[in-house]
Amino acid sequence: MSTINFAAREINCKIVYYGPGMSGKTTNLKQVFARVPGHLRGEMVSLATEDERTLFFDFLPLDLGSVQGFKTRFHLYTVPGQVFYNASRKLILRGVDGIVFVADSAPNRLRANAESMRNLRENLAEHGINVRDVPIVLQVNKRDLPDALPTSMIRAVIDPRGELQLFEAMSDKGVGVFETLKTVSRLVLERLSQTK
Amino acid sequence: MIEPSLALYGDAYARVDAHIQDLLDVTGVRYGLLVDRKGFVLSHKEALWAPRPPALDSVATLVASNAAATAALANMLGERTFSEQIHQGENGTLYVESVGDQALLTLIFDASVPLGKVKVYARKTVAQLAAILEELKDIPEMQLNGDFSAGATALLDDLLG
Numbered sequence: 001m002s003t004i005n006f007a008a009r010e011i012n013c014k015i016v017y018y019g020p021g022m023s024g025k026t027t028n029l030k031q032v033f034a035r036v037p038g039h040l041r042g043e044m045v046s047l048a049t050e051d052e053r054t055l056f057f058d059f060l061p062l063d064l065g066s067v068q069g070f071k072t073r074f075h076l077y078t079v080p081g082q083v084f085y086n087a088s089r090k091l092i093l094r095g096v097d098g099i100v101f102v103a104d105s106a107p108n109r110l111r112a113n114a115e116s117m118r119n120l121r122e123n124l125a126e127h128g129i130n131v132r133d134v135p136i137v138l139q140v141n142k143r144d145l146p147d148a149l150p151t152s153m154i155r156a157v158i159d160p161r162g163e164l165q166l167f168e169a170m171s172d173k174g175v176g177v178f179e180t181l182k183t184v185s186r187l188v189l190e191r192l193s194q195t196k
Numbered sequence: 197m198i199e200p201s202l203a204l205y206g207d208a209y210a211r212v213d214a215h216i217q218d219l220l221d222v223t224g225v226r227y228g229l230l231v232d233r234k235g236f237v238l239s240h241k242e243a244l245w246a247p248r249p250p251a252l253d254s255v256a257t258l259v260a261s262n263a264a265a266t267a268a269l270a271n272m273l274g275e276r277t278f279s280e281q282i283h284q285g286e287n288g289t290l291y292v293e294s295v296g297d298q299a300l301l302t303l304i305f306d307a308s309v310p311l312g313k314v315k316v317y318a319r320k321t322v323a324q325l326a327a328i329l330e331e332l333k334d335i336p337e338m339q340l341n342g343d344f345s346a347g348a349t350a351l352l353d354d355l356l357g
Contacts, residue, residue: 003232003234003236004340005236006209008204008238008239011340012236014234014235040355042251043253045257045258056261056265057261059254059257059258064355065355067347067348067351070340070344072348072351075236075253075257094233094234095233179356181356185352189345189348190345193340193342193344193345
């Protein structure tokens with residue numbers, strides 16, 4: 001769960017963007033970085049390959065401000081989407097407080113979406129986390145593709161029980177990015193207040 | 197609950213700070229941080245003469261990620277863990293040592309500071325910090341109430357629209 005430093009009066013929450021390769025996870029973070037006022041965000045760290053594919057993770061700290069005297073901060077991470085980087089993905093999930101699953105709307109990525117969600121469940125389980133115990137929001141990205149699949153079809157393979165809040169997005173244009181982040185952040189904050 | 201929180205309370209926080217400050221004073225280290233395994237800064241001290249520190253959030257995140265990757269490597273090689281990491285550059289050194297299973301002592305210092313001296317004193321500090329973190333395991337978790345959630349959500353609205 002979130003790291004609470006009562007002496008320094010700080011609360012830190014970790015949100016991870018998960019999903020198949022090239023679905024737009026890094027683009028989400030870049031949009032947040034570009035649109036949040038400079039004094040409320042830290043440096044964006046990207047550990048990427050030469051062709052800008054995420055190698056380990058991207059990281060962006062975001063300051064919410066002070067709540068009841070606690071400086072509240074979100075740490076946003078992405079994972080590398082490529083299948084062979086699973087060791088890195090597993091490491092980054094350590095201590096996660098909330099997850100944004102970024103799905104790709106392209107027809108030829110439907111299977112990759114399903115496999116990535118299955119991989120998320122497996123990796124959470126290896127950390128001893130039940131997928132239902134962590135707030136997850138589903139972002140269906142690249143809605144402007146001419147052959148974009150219906151969201152109902154994408155949800156059917158990722159979230160067949162319809163349990164996750166879903167947001168349609170075009171992350172390269174900033175559409176749906178803040179709505180998604182706001183919802184997962186709110187869920188994390190609610191969970192924080194409910195912790196027993 | 198996903199993972200136990202690591203919460204530093206008043207007296208423990210002050211003692212952690214004091215131990216890190218002592219280490220800085222005796223060794224000449226520039227920055228000293230206690231970072232939890234998730235990459236959050238728990239405590240930070242810097243020498244009086246030190247220039248403005250780098251982005252500590254980023255340093256902590258990268259140190260914790262590096263430690264996690266190193267631990268995974270250790271397991272693959274049949275080791276329980278590699279307890280320390282040393283990165284030496286032309287002008288400075290980054291030294292990281294595990295504080296139990298929960299945290300990482302991170303020290304940044306100039307090339308003029310002998311690594312051996314830092315390692316000797318860091319070991320002593322690590323033992324002191326580990327004892328404090330062990331004590332904290334028995335303290336009941338403090339609760340945040342619904343007002344906290346409401347206040348934070350209002351700030352979210354301001355920030356994200």
